[in-house]
Amino acid sequence: MDNFKRREFIKTGSALAGAAVLASTPISSVFAGGTDVIKIALIGCGGRGTGAAFDAFASGQNIKLVAMADAFQDNLESTFNTLKEKFGDRIDVPDSRKYVGFDGYKSAIRDADVVLLTTPPGFRPLHFEEAVKAGKHIFMEKPVAVDIPGIRKVLQAAAEAKTKKLNVVVGLQRRYQTNYREAIKRIQDGAIGDVHAGQVYWNSGGVWVRPRKPAQTEMEYQMRNWYYFNWLCGDHIVEQHVHNIDIANWVKGKYPVSIQGTGSRAHRTDKEYGEIYDNFAVELTYDDGTVVYSQCRHFEGISNRVDETFQATKGRVYLSAGNQAILWDSKGNEIYRHDPKGNPNAYQQEHKELFDAIAKNEYKFADADYGAYSTLTGIIGRLACYTGKVIKWDDALKSEVDLSPAAYSWDAMPKIVPNQNGEYPVAVPGMNTAFYI
Structure with missing residues (x-):
């Protein structure tokens, strides 16, 4: 655990005071297929995912949505229809690249140059780790985890993203908002x-x-x-x-x-x-x-x-x-x-700066660190x-309490379940603390 001691968090995190904090280092590759089209995948098709896609298209770059993934078919189709109506041919997602279920994110990530991670935050560490492993540039919403094992997973993937020169922007949009920056x-x-x-x-x-x-x-x-x-x-x-x-x-x-x-x-x-x-x-x-x-x-x-x-x-x-x-x-x-x-608009600005860097073949963003520390x-x-x-x-930082279920499937049971009256257990300070830390 020494690598995760507070002094290391501070040493790394205090340098990341805003966007574009890294030198404009060239990245080894930009777009799949050798074209100027930046292919994106949307992982998580709820309200925030739809908003993130709109913000990405507002970046001014030559972007095409080529894959979508969500646990729910109705979420995916609703977002697809909304985006298709607005952006037309820039939404190039046939049924074969619409991935439904808990594991669909893996296939969607492979299809793109840049992934937008906008599912509920409990899935963020898994999805971020997979996107980094696949060598993709990343926008991921805040928060980046829900428990401390998840934070450690994000930090480990963030270190790998740096070695691969993958741009990572986190949706703490105040970091990209002019009044806060000034x-x-x-x-x-x-x-x-x-x-x-x-x-x-x-x-x-x-x-x-x-x-x-x-x-x-x-x-x-x-x-x-x-x-x-x-x-x-x-x-x-x-x-x-x-x-x-x-x-x-x-x-x-x-x-x-x-x-x-x-x-x-x-x-x-x-x-x-x-x-x-x-x-x-x-x-x-x-x-x-x-x-x-x-x-x-x-x-x-x-x-x-x-x-x-x-x-x-x-x-x-x-x-x-x-x-x-x-x-x-x-x-x-x-x-x-x-x-x-x-x-x-700060929501659009974070995407604009991310996609500008990618289009220019520059490595500029490593937001995962401060995203993890503030989470x-x-x-x-x-x-x-x-x-x-x-x-x-x-x-x-020593906590090993992992909140995620033992398995991801529709018939699996989460760790917190209701009693016979449909009521869920709630933390009571001083009484049932062992489950939490």
């Missing part, structure tokens, strides 16, 4: 001094629920409702709040040494919400004594908040996904305000709240 560059240049405290938030009303149908197996039900099961989602502190946690790590240029917090199921308590919490409040403590307070919740009818603030020795900063960025000095004087006019921060936050313990970064 403001954090100023912070790291010393505009407000040393950051010593911060607060990051994702407070909203929650997401969809898909009712159970009589003919569904337990595996299908959980797959259809993947957001509410940790082996697929990681809980919303990992799946959603990772964006804000990643900003804390980016601003600090390092990762926490310990994490503590509290959380519960206060409002979304029905069995349809699976096993996840609806609120988390976490403290991220860094090695210089900085404490960043992290809060996320899924409560209906509340005041929503999705943003980040930090205090420093010479001032403070406010950031938000709505293209806001303001820096003040220690006297409250505004020293920088980002102008949001004309800023590119790990969220996972440790979940474990701290589930167990009620202060968890040190180095100790967490």
Whole structure:
């Protein structure tokens, strides 16, 4: 485990402060077939997968979708029809390259130059490992894993991707958003001094629920409702709040040494919400004594908040996904305000920069490292709240708790199943902690 000690995470991760952080090193090959067409495969055909495909086509490069894979036939066909209607002949996916089932990703990856990995995050380590092994450039959505064994798998594949000079972009799109780039560059240049405290938030009303149908197996039900099961989602502190946690790590240029917090199921308590919490409040403590307070919740009818603030020795900063960025000095004087006019769409920008690099035969992106570290921060936050313990970064890295099922098939059983009333076990701090770490 020495290779995964915190100092190694910090040494590697702190250098990855934004996009295009690597030298523009030529890559050995670009497109299959010797043409200027970049062939892409879409692995995961839900809403985010459809959005990622739209963003890829907005890159301005000569892209063609040649393969698709999803566990569900209806998801795949729905996304195919949407894309075909919009992009016409640029969607070249005959039935023979529509792969349905748990293993379809392997075939789809082989057909393409670039793969878009947009399934529920529990599958990300497997799919990323396969894409790297096949020598493909990669866009993968956040988070990149749901448990610590998955994080280790991603880091190992990331190291191999570097040796192969494979561009890897992760969907933490704030890293590609102009206001964040401009403001954090100023912070790291010393505009407000040393950051010593911060607060990051994702407070909203929650997401969809898909009712159970009589003919569904337990595996299908959980797959259809993947957001509410940790082996697929990681809980919303990992799946959603990772964006804000990643900003804390980016601003600090390092990762926490310990994490503590509290959380519960206060409002979304029905069995349809699976096993996840609806609120988390976490403290991220860094090695210089900085404490960043992290809060996320899924409560209906509340005041929503999705943003980040930090205090420093010479001032403070406010950031938000709505293209806001303001820096003040220690006297409250505004020293920088980002102008949001004309800023590119960050979701599209991450694809534009990825495909620009590929088209130019350049190796520029290794996002998997900071994607893994910030995902790990969220996972440790979940474990701290589930167990009620202060968890040190180095100790967490020893975890062998693997949330994935023993087999991937429709008649296989996930590790978490409902009782006779259809209710799923939920973490109770201090009582049932052995399962979690």
